[in-house]
Amino acid sequence: MEICGNPRSLTEGSTAEPAACYTAAMRELLDADSVSRGLRRVAGEIVERARGVEGLVLVGVRRGGIPVARELARWLKELEGHDIPVGSVDITLYRDDAATALPNPRIGPSEIPCALEGRHVVLVDDVVFTGRTVRAAIDALMDYGRPRRIELAAVVDRGGRELPMQPDYVVKTLEVGRDTRVDVIEDGAGLHAFVQPMSAPSVPLGEST
């Protein structure tokens, strides 16, 4: 993930000037430590509910979900001692507005590390908002095989659903209006969640719809 400006300046003490792409209106919702601990809790919940990691695959939704999936895999390994396969899915071609609304978006690769037939897939995203991304991601996954079960994990559930999609595992739930954007950003210290007005000029990372 690339971030414009120097994201490190945020972590080197509060006196540092925010880097170019961070706006004054940006407020930190979760610091790197909170996200990391939250994901450890989520990893525990996954293992508890599934009684282990048998057949488990993590699939991050491009691009924001990928570092979250990797972090989750680290915690799962610590808990259970197994390497969990981590993949990614690009939903561009599965969006419900793919052919009308987008000015020729870049399509990223989908990397599914193993056959999904009969596997337990945990779809991982950074922020759950309208639920349209999740719908698209589920459709995309189905084209790779028929998983036994698909669950959804996210760092932030910000409300505002337009489709009946609910995450099974969440680090933080909050209700914010449509005029507000929630982003999860990765930098040297880890993953942070930020809240800022939708009108803010910078677009740090992939969308979080």
Next chain:
Amino acid sequence: MSEPQLKHLLGIEGMDRETALRILDTSSAFLEITRRPVRKVPTLRGKTIINMFYEASTRTRTSFELAGKRLSADLVNFGGSSTSVSKGETLRYTAATLDAMHADVIVIRHRASGAAQYLADRTRAGIVNAGDGMHEHPTQALLDAFTIRQHKPSLEGLTVAICGDIAHSRVARSNALLLPLLVARVRLAGPRTMLPPVPEALGCEVYDRLEPAIEGADVVMMLRIQLERMKGASFSTLREYSRVFGLTRERLERTHPDAIVMHPGPMNRGVEIAEDVADGPRSVVLEQVESGVAVRMAVLYLCASEPGQSRE
């Protein structure tokens, strides 16, 4: 948004490097789809693509047809012996008819150079040129460049030799325009009767013998001798052509050791390319076919999803 847009793909001429790279990069994503268990994505659901082939072509038409279907578009083939194409309807009136059918993209192959441009000026649909006369065949050049990229780290600085009937070949022309855009060096070779009247106009090195053209080349692209177009005018016999310009295993020794051999198909085995070269380890002819579907998916996707394109 500063992303390059693609309303039509009429030719390589006038295309900028950024757009060319954009199409090639997008094609990579589509190549992945063609290798999955479910080779279909819902992206162009509800879009209508019309495949209009005024010239016989099985490969290109099938390739576009698969590309459209794998994007979930509704694709209709228009052409062949039983349609208005053979009943003498003019292209102009056909264009109006297709417009009335609300086609989103029209893929056209026509024997007249400029047919795609003509249609683009007269319909609201996005037009993709699938070969117009002796003018251009842009998707073939793009799939050739894409196939080369699959084999070489970069096109930059590569030497590509294109051999055959240069003057009449839209494939050669589109490649001679595209490859330099990607910073590859192009050499053209063919009998003098098959070289363009002003070879320098293409800005490539031109040879009237095969050997110096393929000397040290990284890519050798053999063109099909179009028997139906030649009527024996440009060379005395097929055997003579094959003896002087056919790519044999011995001649292949002159190329770079890692050189790949390409051919747009269908091949005249034993004429422009020897049987054992066509099926040899250097041949990437079948990969070109695979790339073709991916590249055409990318082109249809970019042309059909152009925003703000009013169809009403």
